[in-house]
Amino acid sequence: MRKPIPLLVAALALLLLVPVAFPHLKFVITLAVAKGFAALGVALLLRGGLISLGHAMYFAIGAYATAFLGSKAGVSDLVLLLVASTAVAALAGLVFGAFLVRYRAIFFAMLNLAVSMVIFALTSKLYGITGGTDGLRVAVPTVLGWAPGKAAFDGFLFYLCILLMVVLGWLVHRYLQSPLGHALSAIHTNEVRLEYLGVSAWQTLLTSYTISAALAGLGGALAAMSIGHVLPEFAFWTESGHLVLTAVLGGIGGVAGAFIGSVFLEILHTVAVGVAAEAWNLIIGLALICVIFFLPRGIYGLIEARRGSTKETGL
Amino acid sequence: MTSNSASAQPLLRAEDLAISFGAIKAADGVDFALQRNEFVAIIGPNGAGKTTFLNLVTGYLKPHRGNVWLDGRPITRMAPRRISRQGIARAFQIPQLFTDHSLIDNLMLAIAAREGIWQGLTPLNRRAYRDEAMEVLELLGLAADAETMTGTLPEGLRKLADITLAFALNPKLLVLDEPTSGVSSIERFRIMETLMNAMRRRGLSALFVEHDMEVVQKYADRVVVWNAGHVMAEGTPAEVMSNPEVLESVVGVV
Numbered sequence: 001m002r003k004p005i006p007l008l009v010a011a012l013a014l015l016l017l018v019p020v021a022f023p024h025l026k027f028v029i030t031l032a033v034a035k036g037f038a039a040l041g042v043a044l045l046l047r048g049g050l051i052s053l054g055h056a057m058y059f060a061i062g063a064y065a066t067a068f069l070g071s072k073a074g075v076s077d078l079v080l081l082l083v084a085s086t087a088v089a090a091l092a093g094l095v096f097g098a099f100l101v102r103y104r105a106i107f108f109a110m111l112n113l114a115v116s117m118v119i120f121a122l123t124s125k126l127y128g129i130t131g132g133t134d135g136l137r138v139a140v141p142t143v144l145g146w147a148p149g150k151a152a153f154d155g156f157l158f159y160l161c162i163l164l165m166v167v168l169g170w171l172v173h174r175y176l177q178s179p180l181g182h183a184l185s186a187i188h189t190n191e192v193r194l195e196y197l198g199v200s201a202w203q204t205l206l207t208s209y210t211i212s213a214a215l216a217g218l219g220g221a222l223a224a225m226s227i228g229h230v231l232p233e234f235a236f237w238t239e240s241g242h243l244v245l246t247a248v249l250g251g252i253g254g255v256a257g258a259f260i261g262s263v264f265l266e267i268l269h270t271v272a273v274g275v276a277a278e279a280w281n282l283i284i285g286l287a288l289i290c291v292i293f294f295l296p297r298g299i300y301g302l303i304e305a306r307r308g309s310t311k312e313t314g315l
Numbered sequence: 316m317t318s319n320s321a322s323a324q325p326l327l328r329a330e331d332l333a334i335s336f337g338a339i340k341a342a343d344g345v346d347f348a349l350q351r352n353e354f355v356a357i358i359g360p361n362g363a364g365k366t367t368f369l370n371l372v373t374g375y376l377k378p379h380r381g382n383v384w385l386d387g388r389p390i391t392r393m394a395p396r397r398i399s400r401q402g403i404a405r406a407f408q409i410p411q412l413f414t415d416h417s418l419i420d421n422l423m424l425a426i427a428a429r430e431g432i433w434q435g436l437t438p439l440n441r442r443a444y445r446d447e448a449m450e451v452l453e454l455l456g457l458a459a460d461a462e463t464m465t466g467t468l469p470e471g472l473r474k475l476a477d478i479t480l481a482f483a484l485n486p487k488l489l490v491l492d493e494p495t496s497g498v499s500s501i502e503r504f505r506i507m508e509t510l511m512n513a514m515r516r517r518g519l520s521a522l523f524v525e526h527d528m529e530v531v532q533k534y535a536d537r538v539v540v541w542n543a544g545h546v547m548a549e550g551t552p553a554e555v556m557s558n559p560e561v562l563e564s565v566v567g568v569v
Contacts, residue, residue, distance in 0.1 A: 174436040179427035182439045186413045186424060193411035196373070197428035197484065198399035204432070 004303045008256055019158055026158050028266050030226045033161040036262035037219030039246035040172060041212030043258045046247055048208055049188030053109045054116030055243050058213040060123065060235035062089040062220030067136035067230045078141040082221050089217020090210050097209035101202060116235055124232035135231035138224045157226055165259055173255045184208050249291055251298020260299050324387050326351045326520050327488055332371055332381035341367040343544035349522055356531045357524045358565055359541030365524045369490055373405045374398040404486035408493045410477035414466030418457065418476055421465055422448035425483035454513045455479045471502045478510060491523035495530055507534055540565055
């Protein structure tokens with residue numbers, strides 16, 4: 001039952017070697033992990049049977065919160081920035097979610113899309129506040145009093161992303177194993193029965209929605225620091241679509257799936273652009289078709305299948 | 316409230332319950348009472364409003380008129396999840412299970428729901444829940460299928476599995492909608508025997524809709540006959556079965 005762990009540990013060890021072995025991939029992986037958090041948020045909702053086509057908005061909210069707090073409120077500490085940005089995204093998730101999780105299926109997907117497009121419009125039109133389509137610059141933060149240069153910070157951020165991925169990934173895994181996490185997947189299979197057991201589907205989904213918004217917001221904050229700039233495009237619907245794709249591609253059987261999908265896509269993208277600058281979209285498209293045809297449970301399904309069990313216990 | 320007055324009043328009471336769907340009066344001023352430890356069967360022709368009554372009692376439908384009390388407390392118009400917490404557990408005509416979870420996971424989730432679903436990061440799969448779930452499964456003769464995905468269980472067992480979910484809530488009243496429909500006649504009595512034994516051992520009361528008159532005669536303490544949205548007759552199985560009106564409209568014997 002615990003077979004995925006050695007494989008995941010091996011993959012993690014490989015990731016940790018990236019800055020030494022492939023320094024040019026460091027930025028790519030940092031960004032992949034940051035987006036992985038958002039994809040994990042989407043994957044959580046997929047467990048409850050809901051597809052959000054607007055989750056990039058929380059990624060953008062986290063990113064813009066970091067940019068704002070840095071440039072307008074003078075917050076420069078990394079820990080404060082991450083915590084505050086995640087909290088802002090979680091709050092937004094709680095407020096929008098209270099209304100959105102009343103809906104199911106295509107209505108839920110479309111309403112998320114609609115709200116995200118409002119956020120996109122606001123970020124691109126309110127030039128005086130958000131910098132419009134120019135976006136906002138994000139200064140290199142300090143780390144508990146240490147003021148690193150950009151290069152040193154990037155190195156630090158890489159390892160921080162990996163650490164957060166492991167710690168938060170484990171916490172989300174624990175959440176999915178808890179009664180509330182099981183109730184989430186139970187909504188997918190039988191909402192009526194769940195209500196008759198005395199559990200509120202709305203509360204269960206709202207909790208999950210808020211957690212998913214927080215994860216996406218954290219990802220956005222990390223991405224903002226890594227890129228050093230935020231843009232309205234972060235909230236654009238193609239980004240939301242990309243997150244759903246990442247979650248499905250990676251597989252929702254385990255928490256690791258979202259990160260595997262994200263790293264896979266980012267590396268594939270980098271390689272494809274290098275090999276065929278004009279046709280990278282084609283290469284990615286073909287790779288996706290292959291995964292969807294041959295790995296219906298996502299890339300994570302490869303690890304899961306080795307256990308010969310369909311129980312959802314994967315990390 | 317003293318225990319005396321609590322036991323003097325019926326466990327479930329409905330008064331003047333009414334609901335209509337368009338021109339059809341599915342419940343038309345129904346008065347109903349069920350005492351503690353009673354097994355009451357509801358019979359009646361198709362469309363008489365039997366399942367509607369269960370839906371009204373369990374909160375799936377809101378009555379246009381009238382009230383329902385459980386243990387003297389009003390439960391009218393409460394949502395199903397609140398009524399479940401008040402002590403009415405329901406099993407369905409078509410089993411409602413978490414089909415991609417194992418049977419024991421289904422049970423553990425029901426137990427966790429009863430105890431309060433907000434339990435931080437403590438795993439669902441824990442010793443206390445597992446032991447209790449196995450106890451309920453043994454009581455209903457399903458222990459051997461504990462690890463089976465409920466979606467792959469045969470129909471008869473799925474029916475019982477659905478009932479065990481209701482059992483796991485430790486309800487005061489069990490509401491069963493045709494517990495033996497869609498099950499072979501031999502299996503039917505086996506299910507009912509298991510169920511009745513389990514209910515007696517837990518001291519449960521039950522309200523069940525049933526079509527099979529043999530099952531009703533054998534297991535019900537009291538029978539309530541439904542017709543066109545109201546109670547047409549009630550009494551012991553023997554009394555009801557000797558009522559010519561009932562025989563004509565329900566059993567189909569002229």
